[in-house]
Amino acid sequence: MAAILHRKVPFFPSILLRIRPFSALPESEHLPPPDQIDQTPPTDTKHPLDRLQLSIRSESNPERVAELFLSSKNIHRFYSSRPLFSLTVRKLSRARRPDLIRRVLDPFITDPNSPKSEGFLARILSLYSSAGLPDAAKEAFCHPSPFKRSDLSFSALLSAYMHSGRYGELKSTFEEAASKFNITPGLVPHTILLSGLCENGEIGDARKLLGEMSSRENDRPEPNIISYNTVLCGCLKKGEDGLFDEILKEIEDRNLEPNVVTFNCRIARFCNIGESVKAEELLDVMCSRGIQPSVSTFYNLIHGYCKENKVDLAVKMFQKMKVAKRRSGSDGVSPNADIYIVLVKNLIEKEQFDDASWICIEGMARKILLPFKDVKCIVEGLMKESKLEKAKDLVEKMRKVLKGDASDAWEKIIGGVSLEAITSSQMSGQGQ
Template identity: 40%
Template sequence: MAASLLRRNPRFTSIPLSLRFSTLSTPSSSNPRSPSSLDSISRVKSAIRSELDPDRIATLFESSSHEPSFYGDRLIYSIAVRKLWRSRRPDLIRRVLDHQLSHPSTPKSEAFFVRTLLLFSESGLLDDAVATFHRIPSPRTDRSFSALLSAFLDNQQVQRLRESFVSIPKELGVSPGVSSYNVLIKSHCVDGDLSAARQVLDEMRERGIDPNIVSYNTLLDGYSKKGDAFGFEEILGEIKSRGLDFNLVTYNCRLSALCAQGKSSEAEELLDVMVSNGLKPNRISFDAVIDGFCKEGNVKSALRVFTRMRSGKKGNEAGDEAGGENDIVLPSSKTYSKLIRSLVQKEELELALDISKECLEKKWTPPFDAMKGLVNGLVKNSQIDLAKGILKKMRKGLRGDAIDAWKKVEGALQL
């Protein structure tokens, strides 16, 4: 099958015969460290990245899966499994991952099993993830136990998570550590039961396990989403009293909480505090503040933060020192959508037009409702040519079903 695959794809005919049929060979039949072998593995990885046929992806994967330079590459595993998942081929995901776990040459370490477990989980194959956990050689540690619990949580099986938290330590002698407890805390926060989440913190301390910043960040996020300002501040105070350092997630929770309370100006100041403490705000940080200002109707301030985000500025004023390229944060399509909507609502049409053009240049489709308001606003201001220009750009950038949807919007325009 591998030979047939490579014949049909001339790009890969330079792969040596020994590699094409390596699934039939013993581990000693090739030298994985030789330059020619490493070069061949590189070609196979490239093939997997470009291949569209799921069966061919699986065959290529299996042809090199026993090579250290292949099974040591976490990214190629993720790429291959994701492509098979998008092709709706759970059978092939099972085939290639089971092949890996069973092959005598691949590692039998807990870390390798955990990686495979999580790949099964991300593909929605929860029972396979559970089976992988039970294949891990003893002794299992908190690392694999927390991975199993995360698989339950990610697949919305909260009850199985909690049952396993109680039963598996008894059955297999696994001692839950801080990572496993953190998953349990998150499960309660997902359910909105923050009282139960707090009780888990107490249980951890009773068992001699110190909650870490991840434990507290999970609770902060829970209180923030619930809009419980008192509970949020209480957890924040506990973090400080225990001498834990705020990390990026802690600050992002604080930014979201401030913006939810209509205190976006304070949130913007907190961006400077982050930088002064050696933490670089990320997209989540900036989006929280931009969204906060937009909801408050302060679109000019939202634009200021947007400009800072893209320029790498460390401060608010134009004269402040600029950071290097590593300080620049690239906005997402959602960032552009928020700004365009807010600018149109505030009838800042020229600014909305500029942001819309920039969004379209990135091949992102702006929200139709905002674009309809923009075009109608331009027409109302007798800026017919600008209105027609943005319509042309919209038509050019749309694909698939969006084309027909936009035609309906155009039919309702005042142009």
Template identity: 40%
Template structure:
């Protein structure tokens, strides 16, 4: 009886494989169906699709009847096959695909399966939805086999525990994906942007992009209707980008109906963030005409950033100058900052200062933002004028532009490079006191600590270096081993063995993962020095 059920399921899959691929022209024709419903040929094609849905629904019902006769161990797999068969009329396989993927998607929660009839009826009423479902199923085709998800959370406490398990660094990638899928039916989980980003980041870091594709494509079908919102699809574009999956970002972009400039700028950013600079230019030049939208200011700024990053400053300046006439878009301060960055990279100080004058002049009349000030301070530090950069940093608050962490790091780095570690340390200690709109100061990050620690050790200023190192370790950040080694050796030379031993013990607690073995070797060398000093 099990063999009979499996055979029936396999025959249903083979029917799907025999369905011809749908080209982009076919997809456009399907959308045209919704607009030309009065033509006889369109009515014939639409009726044929409706009949196909009825046929597949009947086959699904028959398969579900066979499910009752299967053993419990086979039930989950057959249910997934029935789900794929039901939606398979919109499935498109690449022409190069020779067989069905060897592993089927995981079963969807019962809450989602119960919505199938409603979704199918909506697709029949609007052929334009067919094209969106076609792309959605294409995303679903990337599913991998996952371990059985736990039961969906039913109470806020259940959901809170599930989220904690996802955040737990000890959770394996497969377990994380299973937990993620089990939480999808909960609306509060779908709205948790930070947890989505954390899950994608951890799975991508583990090299499990198959699981990234599974959880994100499943999140589409977890929505309460077959219409993913523009905002949710833009989230997917960015999440796929963060996982280094720009092709999936493009697929998500094509699901946005109607196409929007926001979605275009998100796709361009996805290409830029993955250093696909040629694809940014190509998409900017071709996609707007293809989907009938006009690139706006944000999309132009992404293009400027891309051209500067690729080293084509001349093309960036040409786009910048032509934006008002050709696109009807006035460059803003972000546009100006991108061009300033290009001049900074090429060392063209004269052009840099000329554009600064234009920004404040009557021609553009723009207010410099924190990015503009940071570029100015970067230029000053690069020219060995870090104290002037510090004066500019001090003046920012009075001009209504509070400095951020990047500004402090720029000036601290400049001072350290010039050997002014005392001034750098004083600026570091002043960071928490800087007034801001929310009343809080600026917190240093890992980069801040490392710049200071390395500069202080290099200068032989060990007491402030110890203070910086301990604060870094309290934040669970392990400094570079070479800097810590130099600091410990300096403390031992200064007859401060107790402080050196405390640093070694603190490092031992913070160092994790593969670095632990390497640190053990460094610590063994330093322990020998420490023993010699005691002797």
């Protein structure tokens, strides 16, 4: 079932993908767009689909993106190229062109040359979902086309409603499954409904549904650890501590094996109440059980230590995540932008500019840049401590990785503490 959730349809309930302190807001939207950070261009290949993807990736005109996609249906393996479909819809979504998304996807429902497998229909529905077009997903699902419809495509339709926050329609569509679509919802649709109820703050209803699944009432499917994690995450978000403990006990009583999401919920709870040391103990427990920690695991711990004014422990946790053993045998869990941001902000507040500087530079090596105002604070802090070479190095590295509008914005931000000002300060100090 986990394979279905992750491979066939990208509708896995979002509440399970990232567990973090719910008071913390992501700040990665303040970073420059990826196309304004200098990156090594991808290696070109000779396969037509690869060339098509490169053309679409570099095309800025959404009309042209749609034309490129639609003109390539005769290329071998076109219909099976999931990355190509995802890239096209993502580009058109960013351009805010739902009309073009429908222009490229709608014909597949009626085109006699398109695959008629339910997996292909589920992929189209999921693409509508990712683009925030649940009505288009419903039209495609209800269209009198030869596609088979069962749990797979029905789950994709429910996911479209959930991801768009249309929880009322999610519930009503689920309830109509048997009468309107002749579908008996299985475990995946039930899990999506649980997620929708939790996202909408209806924890009581989610708990009731989980109870019915556990007792197999009304022919409900038996819940698995994903079902329980869904409600556990909802309890965490809603602050339902008593119910949180109740769900944990039920997981234990039913001999379900906790996974990384279960542990992330528990770690987030400890971090939220100022007990990050206990949360770190849970990290050791999960690692001893062979459960691979995720980025969210470390984000919660780093953020928790920062909230408790223990930024040195947060830095140690940052270093620990880079050497965490992976199941493949390789080392390290790669930090994301939010981890760099929260850590560096707290280091700046503590005036620990050396640590802030090397973490900032390490982020650049991973194509992750901090908000410019934070980098400026680091440069000014290093200059104040007479660490001019480090300040100069940071400014130079920023100039090397930025281009276009991002480069211009950085020059305006850095202003009076530009490379020339740093050099002048250094020469003045040597003269004295």
